[in-house]
Amino acid sequence: MAQHKTKCLIIGSGPAGYTAAIYASRANLDPILYQGMQPGGQLTTTTEVENFPGYPKGITGPELMDDLRKQAIRFNADIRTGMVVKVNFEKRPFIAELENGDTVEADTVIIATGATAKYLGLPDEDKYKGMGVSACATCDGFFYRKRTVAVVGGGDTACEEALYLSGIANKVYLIVRKPALRASKIMQKRVLEKENITVLFNCNTVGLFGEDAVEGAKIVENKGTENEQVFDIAIDGFFLAIGHKPNTEVFKPYIELDEAGFIITHNNTTATNIPGIFAAGDVADPRYRQGISAAGSGCRAAIDAERFLMEHEE
Numbered sequence: 001m002a003q004h005k006t007k008c009l010i011i012g013s014g015p016a017g018y019t020a021a022i023y024a025s026r027a028n029l030d031p032i033l034y035q036g037m038q039p040g041g042q043l044t045t046t047t048e049v050e051n052f053p054g055y056p057k058g059i060t061g062p063e064l065m066d067d068l069r070k071q072a073i074r075f076n077a078d079i080r081t082g083m084v085v086k087v088n089f090e091k092r093p094f095i096a097e098l099e100n101g102d103t104v105e106a107d108t109v110i111i112a113t114g115a116t117a118k119y120l121g122l123p124d125e126d127k128y129k130g131m132g133v134s135a136c137a138t139c140d141g142f143f144y145r146k147r148t149v150a151v152v153g154g155g156d157t158a159c160e161e162a163l164y165l166s167g168i169a170n171k172v173y174l175i176v177r178k179p180a181l182r183a184s185k186i187m188q189k190r191v192l193e194k195e196n197i198t199v200l201f202n203c204n205t206v207g208l209f210g211e212d213a214v215e216g217a218k219i220v221e222n223k224g225t226e227n228e229q230v231f232d233i234a235i236d237g238f239f240l241a242i243g244h245k246p247n248t249e250v251f252k253p254y255i256e257l258d259e260a261g262f263i264i265t266h267n268n269t270t271a272t273n274i275p276g277i278f279a280a281g282d283v284a285d286p287r288y289r290q291g292i293s294a295a296g297s298g299c300r301a302a303i304d305a306e307r308f309l310m311e312h313e314e
């Protein structure tokens with residue numbers, strides 16, 4: 001079991017983690033970055049990325065992440081594979097323990113472990129992932145120009161995604177399991193007033209169908225009641241917007257989280273409740289969740305870590 005030491009430990013390898021690694025390396029912090037179970041993060045599950053500035057022709061998610069990783073390596077970031085399974089943030093230096101028993105002693109830590117989109121848990125979601133099933137309208141909506149799509153969920157994200165898609169697709173179904181939307185009143189109003197959005201209240205999706213890609217969804221209305229009805233809707237795209245689960249379980253004993261589990265940052269910086277520990281990307285962002293905003297916060301976290309070290313130099 002090896003023991004490593006670094007001025008800056010970065011946990012997570014999405015756009016936030018890699019960007020933090022680029023900045024921390026160039027600031028001579030000799031960062032160690034651990035990429036977890038999904039090197040490259042959520043963007044590696046998307047196909048074409050068309051909204052990351054700097055790629056006028058678009059780029060695939062995996063290629064973009066590979067470019068960011070190479071850029072970090074160019075400045076000697078030490079990128080390793082491994083899952084941080086336990087931390088001790090009681091005092092500096094902070095300790096992180098890997099699943100193989102290795103430990104890392106770090107003067108600063110940047111948490112960039114991201115968030116995972118929630119899915120309904122239907123086998124068909126796996127079957128059609130990337131072939132009509134998506135959890136990001138901003139990423140994939142464009143591929144459904146003038147088509148028919150469905151969004152699942154009744155919160156602000158679902159309404160926002162439905163409104164976004166209504167500007168691209170011909171028709172949008174919003175599938176809501178309750179008799180009302182949970183979203184803010186203004187979002188509800190916008191959705192309900194939009195001509196090409198049809199809200200299906202009291203409805204649950206129980207399956208998807210289609211030859212090679214999604215061609216429709218099987219819906220149950222008023223499930224478990226005497227008014228239960230089963231019907232199909234014809235759709236080309238099926239978007240999940242039922243929330244994201246931030247990957248913060250390991251940090252829970254030390255780091256202040258909001259009620260949904262996202263890390264709370266302070267004073268318009270990436271600082272967490274523990275001086276010397278910073279958070280970047282989706283793990284601290286229930287709102288924007290874009291590759292570019294994650295990358296931006298990775299840059300901020302590295303600058304915050306560098307300044308912290310300058311102020312605390314022994």
Ligand code: NDP
Binds near residue numbers: 120154157241
């Ligand atoms: P929320 O947790 O607010 O909403 C999740 C929605 O998904 C709910 O309607 C919920 O239904 C539904 N849902 C959950 N599980 C299932 C399931 N298994 N089957 C069907 N439906 C399901 O998540 P959001 O991502 O919408 O929002 C997260 C936070 O971010 C919120 O605080 C939100 O206000 C904020 N936000 C703000 C925005 C803005 O201000 N512009 C934009 C986006 C997000 P039910 O209601 O029945 O529980």
